[in-house]
Amino acid sequence: MNDAYLKFVNSPFGGRLARSLGLPKPEVLRRYRADRPEFGGLIAIGAGREPRLLDAFASFIASVGMTSVAHESAGLWVPLATRHGLMTGRFEPAEAGSPGKLAALLFDASGIDDSSLLEPLHGFFHDTLRSLGKCGRIVVLGRPPEACANPRQWTAQRALEGLVRSLGKEARRGITANLVYVEAGSERGIEATLRFFLSPRSAYVSGQVVRIAAQGALAHDAAAFDWRQPLAGRRALVTGAARGIGAAIASVLAAEGAHVIGLDIPSARDALDATIRQLNGSTLAFDIAAPEAAAQIAAALDELGVDIVVHNAGITKDKTIAKMTDAAWQSVIDINLSAQERIDDALLAAGILRDGGRIVAVSSISGIAGNPGQTNYATSKAGVIGRVQSMAPQLRARGITINAVAPGFIETQMTAKMPFALREAGRRMNSMSQGGQPVDVAQTIAWLAHPGSAGVTGQVVRVCGQSLIGA
């Protein structure tokens, strides 16, 4: 952890000092550890009228072994939970004086079809938010607005975004708040996504809106998998894997069971070997800027094929545009964007990326919001968003998903070199008041690469602690 301030204010003396001076006190985020239980504690359930997803919740909660309590808005929950053999009780607002009692808040807003029916959301979060513990989880589920039958329903569902983003900014204390739009018919496909957003794996993902599509062809290859080793038997190509975020991605995918093929430029071969050796993976040393690299990568992967492609390799060459050379513009666009296109085209045309596969591309908050001094980088990263949005429909028939993650301020060697004031602003201007870790990006990618994420495609998920900065 590079954040000395975070350590300081969470020491006994530092904490007292921060309190007396009114300084921000970022929470030490709880992150996933293989040696600790991933789920546990009490989850409060709330619902609007005619909730459609309670059954899907119940089987999820049963499978992870949490205990539920029903808010008065979710009157249907108790009999339903009992049918599923779940431990359950009623949430008593009187206990709101007992902070930290709850581990998660889950609200089913799927049946709300008019703006005048949004009130149960207020009732639920009004009653429960203070009882949610540190690093707690908030998930609201609704229906994709654009798939709604009429403008009133679309409007009510779209309104949920404003609520969830506000809750994330209001809750603080390491709490995340996310909105999942579940298309009718995709209920069976929500478990991998619910697990991610309720797990410590999503420690630095907040204020996000994710859609789960009815899977149809996408369910293609979802086959059976083991929740403890969901990527077992799968081969994952990770570009830029030698160091930093790429190395974290390789490590998390390997921990989930994948055979990782780490790729980096020939000059980083030693670091790449060191990173990948401990994961029992294999390595490829190519410069993806070279026109022939895509064909070479395809040839190298041809025999065994690949199931997951993570486009992580990227460079920055920051300068104001008036001072930016043509070479600095071109190389950033080429490596961060065009090379991804060339590699995917080669792997897809030859069927090397198998049906049911996963593509995850690394975009950036700069690609969403723009950034001074990064016209080249922001253009390339906005293009990555276009890639994901444009290719998702085309890849559907083959059951392949394509998504992007957009990191915010992540603590790396690169950010450690930033000027102090800029670094501190980037670190603090988010709902967690701290930078993220490479593993936060990696865990998000692992969720998107999951066989259970077949319904998640064409999306951009920020890993930014709900940064204030956006478009």
Place this chain on the structure above:
Amino acid sequence: MNDAYLKFVNSPFGGRLARSLGLPKPEVLRRYRADRPEFGGLIAIGAGREPRLLDAFASFIASVGMTSVAHESAGLWVPLATRHGLMTGRFEPAEAGSPGKLAALLFDASGIDDSSLLEPLHGFFHDTLRSLGKCGRIVVLGRPPEACANPRQWTAQRALEGLVRSLGKEARRGITANLVYVEAGSERGIEATLRFFLSPRSAYVSGQVVRIAAQGALAHDAAAFDWRQPLAGRRALVTGAARGIGAAIASVLAAEGAHVIGLDIPSARDALDATIRQLNGSTLAFDIAAPEAAAQIAAALDELGVDIVVHNAGITKDKTIAKMTDAAWQSVIDINLSAQERIDDALLAAGILRDGGRIVAVSSISGIAGNPGQTNYATSKAGVIGRVQSMAPQLRARGITINAVAPGFIETQMTAKMPFALREAGRRMNSMSQGGQPVDVAQTIAWLAHPGSAGVTGQVVRVCGQSLIGA
């Protein structure tokens, strides 16, 4: 103007002090004044390969009387401009030493269909940005990504967003940068939008992405109009018109020729009368929270009908959700969102809002990004975005457009009462380093209400000086 700092740093002494202390020096923005020429000066033209919109530019530039210079990227421009009878020359990069020479930069990226072809954008802005004067205008035109023929083209067009948003943040000095996606076949419909984004009217609108759809049915009632009085003969309902932003909207629409019907609650009748009297408009005093109000408004407008509806009325009742009463939640959702639905339903069902009409709803940056202490307000304003997106397709056949504006920090009586630190943060955290004025919101609404904006529908345009804050 409430911004004492802005006045101070633009005084001779304040300017020297700000320079020596390294303080930000926000520009005094040039705004539209009826007694000054709206357009003038030199506009530099750049283009990617196979630009499709140069003809449309040429007729626009001819109509407003600017003088163009062609960047080397736009080799086709000189002969074409000459055919249109335009004064034109070549942009010489050697003159980049003469800052302030240019009033606007216009780039036609419509023909760029691969990420490897983005370089001319770098060449153009590299050469010209330093020559752009204070309060200059940058407009990039492309094709809507989602309408592109293939993923490569979609990706390249989507990449433009990252560039334009970065340029806006880099340029400073009161310069705006916006991206207009022009659907093939809608070229005739770009003039009203180009005028807005190149005019002082868009002083506080930057970093925005707007789409112009091929008009078809939308062109319905665009008929002939006078650019100097485009709303002449049109009747405009403005809710919340007594004061603040609503009064500014009423005033700008009246100046553009509309007959304004100002609506406000009965208790604001005196202020409403005073505001509307000087505009020779008419008034309606209703409480839109009352269930019967929509029908009463429809009845009051029935005889003469209405062409433009501006849903500006709104309230805030800020509290953290744990402390927010049910009444505070309900009244904000009802007045800011449900009342808009009731009024539009009544006006549309009875045909009182005429074919070819315009609906503009006021959303908010809080509805996009969420805001702590504003769960109710942000939910209502996110719902407004849903309203616009859901109703636009339905209203197309009648030639009615519906759009939203999302103000950022606008200097009003409300913001004047904010705590100092919060107010200063809101004011400075944008590319203009200052708050906007009510007239900035009003001018944006006037553009959307314009008969020439028939191709602009279902969109959300922020009036925020390109605030850092977003989703």
